[in-house]
Structure formats: structure tokens, C-alpha cells
Amino acid sequence: MTKSILQEEIEKIRNDFPMLRNVKEMQNHRFCYLDNGATTFKPDCVIKASNSYYETWNANTHRGDYDIAHLADKRYWQARERVAKFINSNPEEIVFTAGNTEGMNIVAYGICSILSPGDEIVISTAEHASNVLPWFNWAKNFNLVVKFAPLDEEGKVTVDTLKTVMSDKTKVVSLAHVSNVLGNVIDAKAIAKLVHDNGAYFVLDGAQSVPHKKIDVKDLDCDALIFSGHKMLGPNGIGVLYGKKKLLNSIPPLLSGGGMNATFDTKCMVSYEEIPFKFEAGTQNVPGACGLAKAMDYLDSIGMDRIDSYEYELKQIALDKLKEAKDIEIYNPNSKSGIIDFNRRGVFSQDEGTLLNSLGICVRSGFHCAKILTDYLPKTGTVRASFYIYNNEADVDQFVDSLLKGGDILDAYFN
The missing domain is CATH 3.90.1150.10 (Aspartate Aminotransferase, domain 1)
Incomplete structure (x- = not known):
């Protein structure tokens, strides 16, 4: 029992x-649903929160000079604040994405673009494709090297297994906090210290941890944490990239378009908005963000x-x-x-x-x-x-x- x-x-x-x-x-x-690692059901309060956007205040954010647009701006920012509270970060460090995959691609592109040819990226064979293929793709583009940390006897990455592959060329380590296959939980805090002592970035795939465990990014000291809403009772099509301000300010955006630029001209010169907006190009998933915020309320109530x-x-x-x-x-x-x-x-x-x-x-x-x-x-x-x-x-x-x-x-x- x-x-x-x-x-x-x-x-x-x-x-x-x-x-x-x-x-x-x-x-x-x-009916017995045991595929929650893939996606989760949505409670009434989440569905209601998302639907309220379509029913009573349907407007784009950061564009309109009318009441419901201002309301959309306000509630979108409130959703960002709610996410920040859930993982103990600052709202400016919360980037809304389409999901875990987009978040990982933003981080992989951004970090790889500021590294030097020959620099090394360390991942493991236990990673989900969304924490493997983005690194593969951008490593090829920027002439970087991808290395794999060995797994211990239980299929887990540890400080000791990481030490066997890290070198002075290692500039980023990206690992799943909880394996989506084996469910192993890595010692993220200890690994963060090892990675930072080596002068590298530590990226944490939180797809299988944030929905299930109390997360404090300041305590974990990861440089980035990525997760999706649909695995934690939230709507499909919404995800989160948390990044330390120093990291987000130092990397370029993956996507370009409306909403993420401050200025551009006929000489092809572009300046970006401040974080987090420089990473949020185009029309944003406002109902998804509000639904995710309500999902976090629901989880915290339990x-x-x-x-x-x-x-x-x-x-x-x-x-x-x-x-x-x-x-x-x-x-x-x-x-x-x-x-x-x-x-x-x-x-x-x-x-x-x-x-x-x-x-x-x-x-x-x-x-x-x-x-x-x-x-x-x-x-x-x-x-x-x-x-x-x-x-x-x-x-x-x-x-x-x-x-x-x-x-x-x-x-x-x-x-």
C-alpha cells in the first residue's frame, strides 16, 4: 500500500x-495508461486555463496597443514568473519554446557557435535523440568533437565515468537528469561542479525530472535546463529553456523573425531584444504557457x-x-x-x-x-x-x- x-x-x-x-x-x-514518460493527461484546470485565451482574450503578445493585447502581455509574463518560481530561477532566464526538442536545439546551436574548432562536447549513449542529434548537427557545422561518457554497471553517468573522457578541450557536457529509458537519476549537482571546475558549460535535459521531482536550478548550478509541458500535465507545444543570464546573453538565437529583434536595416545589421525575448521569434504559444503555469499550480498543490x-x-x-x-x-x-x-x-x-x-x-x-x-x-x-x-x-x-x-x-x- x-x-x-x-x-x-x-x-x-x-x-x-x-x-x-x-x-x-x-x-x-x-483502461490503464502507463506511458507517462511519453506524454501525460491534462486536468480540467489546465484545459480551462488554455481555453480562456481562445474564448476571452485572444491576442498576440508584444504587438497590440489595445486592452486584450495588454492582457495577453500581462498573463504571458505572469506565466513566465510562475515557471521561474517552479524551478527557483529569475523570469528573465525563462525562454518559452515549442518543447524539449526546440529548447535543446537552441542551446546546442548557441553554445556550438561560440566554441572553437576542435573543442569537445560530452554526452552519453543513454541520451534521448533530442540531446544527441542537435549536438551531432552543430558539431559538424562548427568542426567540433562529440565524445561519449561511459555508463556504470547500472547504465548511469557518474562523476567517475565523466572523468575518463573529459579533457581541457571539453567545453560542454549535456546529460539527462533522469534517463527516459532506465529512469536513472544522475548526481547533477556533483557533475555540475566537475564540469565547471573544467571551465565548461553544463546542460541538463530535464524532460523526465522536472515533471516528477522538486527542482532548484540555483542549487543544481546547471547552466541550462530544458523541459517540456506535455510531460507534466501541461499543453502540447509548450516547453521551457532555463539558462543562466551569462549564458543566454553570450549565445546567438537559433530562430529569427518578429519579436526577437530590436532593430534591423538595409545593411543587414540586426540588434536583438534583451533576454529572454531574443530567443522567442514569431507568434508565441500564449495559451500553452498559461496552461503550463496552471499545471505547475496543480502539481505544487499536491x-x-x-x-x-x-x-x-x-x-x-x-x-x-x-x-x-x-x-x-x-x-x-x-x-x-x-x-x-x-x-x-x-x-x-x-x-x-x-x-x-x-x-x-x-x-x-x-x-x-x-x-x-x-x-x-x-x-x-x-x-x-x-x-x-x-x-x-x-x-x-x-x-x-x-x-x-x-x-x-x-x-x-x-x-
């Missing part, structure tokens, strides 16, 4: 989500530490019950998160995912956008179940019972 949050409270939380009220069954089984503990408790309940499943191989039993990565021996991961779908359960199968982690995990992929605040013990029981029972893969495809 969970201790951090009682099931009675979870049932009240579940009632806040239209998806859980409206979708009761899938494949004639109880408590991030409680959410973190609760998800881990659900994982431990599942793992305890799966001990009797001799054909289920768990790859991350010790990771301190709500992610379970596994396979059924002898079964292709996507076949297992299809079987679970036939039993009403949503999981992720395959490579999880971490296609170079195959030196640590099977080259055929894995199955990932990921818990969030609205999951309950009934979800755990359904998931475990389905794994223990198994089933005919062909039936899953043809029934």
Missing part, C-alpha cells in the same frame, strides 16, 4: 482528468516531493509482485524513479506492447528514442511502463496480473 499519498486522495485526483473520466475501457478491458515518492512506491509495489515472474527481465530495478524497463524473455518488445494493449494497458515499446543505448540494453528494444500522479494501485495490479498471465501474441494482433 502506498504511504506518500493515500489511494482515497488519488481517486479524487483521477476525477480531475477528462481522459480518465471519459475513457473507461480499451480493447474491452479496463507537492513535488510527495509525487516523486508516490511514483517510486508504485514501482516498488509492481517489482515486488513481479518477483515470481521468471520470464520477465527487469533492466532497472534500482533506479529511483517511476519507470520500469523490461522484456519478456524470447518476446520482441513491440509484440509485448501489442499484447498489453489487447489487455487495456498502454506502455511504450522499442528504443524510446535512445537508439545508441543498445550497448547496454537488447538491440531489439525494451518495454517501458512509467507511472504518474493519477495512476493507482489498480493500475499496478492490472499491469502485473497481465504480465504474470501472459497470453498469445497472435491473438493480440488478430482479435
Whole structure:
């Protein structure tokens, strides 16, 4: 039984989500959503906050000289302040993006453009594609070198593994705070010290940490933190790039257009707006930002530490019950998160995912956008179940019972 949050409270939380009220069954089984590492459902308050923009104050920001435009300006800035409070930063250090991928591309381009040929970027094979491919692309453009930090026996980057690849040419280290596959949590604060002692930037991919853990960027001392809204009950199409003022002031913007320039002329001379606006070109996702701010209100009303503990408790309940499943191989039993990565021996991961779908359960199968982690995990992929605040013990029981029972893969495809 969970201790951090009682099931009675979870049932009240579940009632806040239209998806859980409206979708009761899938494949004639109880609907069980365990793909929260991919995206999350939205509570009523978030949907209402986003819809209010379209219904009562639909206007562009930083452009109009009329009342609803001024209201849009005000509420967009208030959303920025709310995000800053959530991670303990200053509003000027918060850049709104389209999501994690755009945020990583902004940082990768900006940092790579101020480095010198031959400088080194360190990432790891456990990274999501959005923290790999931007570095690949811009390293090629600017003649930089990408190196990979080794993983320890649990598939995690540590201070010691980093030391084996860092050199005086290392200028940036970019790592996932929490692995989207294995759920491992790195010691970001200790790594930040190592990286800064080496005179390099430390970029943190927070896609799988910010939605689940209490984050304090001043304590972590990362130079940049990137995360998306849709993984933390917020709307799709909104993300956040936090960057220290010194970093944001020193790098150029990736995107150019209206809203991010102060002046430009016929001699092709351009001056940029102050941060954060120099990184926000074009029409902004104001309803997305306001919805994200409301999602943060919702999460804080429960408590991030409680959410973190609760998800881990659900994982431990599942793992305890799966001990009797001799054909289920768990790859991350010790990771301190709500992610379970596994396979059924002898079964292709996507076949297992299809079987679970036939039993009403949503999981992720395959490579999880971490296609170079195959030196640590099977080259055929894995199955990932990921818990969030609205999951309950009934979800755990359904998931475990389905794994223990198994089933005919062909039936899953043809029934």
C-alpha cells in the first residue's frame, strides 16, 4: 500500500482528468495508461486555463496597443514568473519554446557557435535523440568533437565515468537528469561542479525530472535546463529553456523573425531584444504557457516531493509482485524513479506492447528514442511502463496480473 499519498486522495485526483473520466475501457478491458514518460493527461484546470485565451482574450503578445493585447502581455509574463518560481530561477532566464526538442536545439546551436574548432562536447549513449542529434548537427557545422561518457554497471553517468573522457578541450557536457529509458537519476549537482571546475558549460535535459521531482536550478548550478509541458500535465507545444543570464546573453538565437529583434536595416545589421525575448521569434504559444503555469499550480498543490515518492512506491509495489515472474527481465530495478524497463524473455518488445494493449494497458515499446543505448540494453528494444500522479494501485495490479498471465501474441494482433 502506498504511504506518500493515500489511494482515497488519488481517486479524487483521477476525477480531475477528462481522459480518465471519459475513457473507461480499451480493447474491452479496463483502461490503464502507463506511458507517462511519453506524454501525460491534462486536468480540467489546465484545459480551462488554455481555453480562456481562445474564448476571452485572444491576442498576440508584444504587438497590440489595445486592452486584450495588454492582457495577453500581462498573463504571458505572469506565466513566465510562475515557471521561474517552479524551478527557483529569475523570469528573465525563462525562454518559452515549442518543447524539449526546440529548447535543446537552441542551446546546442548557441553554445556550438561560440566554441572553437576542435573543442569537445560530452554526452552519453543513454541520451534521448533530442540531446544527441542537435549536438551531432552543430558539431559538424562548427568542426567540433562529440565524445561519449561511459555508463556504470547500472547504465548511469557518474562523476567517475565523466572523468575518463573529459579533457581541457571539453567545453560542454549535456546529460539527462533522469534517463527516459532506465529512469536513472544522475548526481547533477556533483557533475555540475566537475564540469565547471573544467571551465565548461553544463546542460541538463530535464524532460523526465522536472515533471516528477522538486527542482532548484540555483542549487543544481546547471547552466541550462530544458523541459517540456506535455510531460507534466501541461499543453502540447509548450516547453521551457532555463539558462543562466551569462549564458543566454553570450549565445546567438537559433530562430529569427518578429519579436526577437530590436532593430534591423538595409545593411543587414540586426540588434536583438534583451533576454529572454531574443530567443522567442514569431507568434508565441500564449495559451500553452498559461496552461503550463496552471499545471505547475496543480502539481505544487499536491507537492513535488510527495509525487516523486508516490511514483517510486508504485514501482516498488509492481517489482515486488513481479518477483515470481521468471520470464520477465527487469533492466532497472534500482533506479529511483517511476519507470520500469523490461522484456519478456524470447518476446520482441513491440509484440509485448501489442499484447498489453489487447489487455487495456498502454506502455511504450522499442528504443524510446535512445537508439545508441543498445550497448547496454537488447538491440531489439525494451518495454517501458512509467507511472504518474493519477495512476493507482489498480493500475499496478492490472499491469502485473497481465504480465504474470501472459497470453498469445497472435491473438493480440488478430482479435
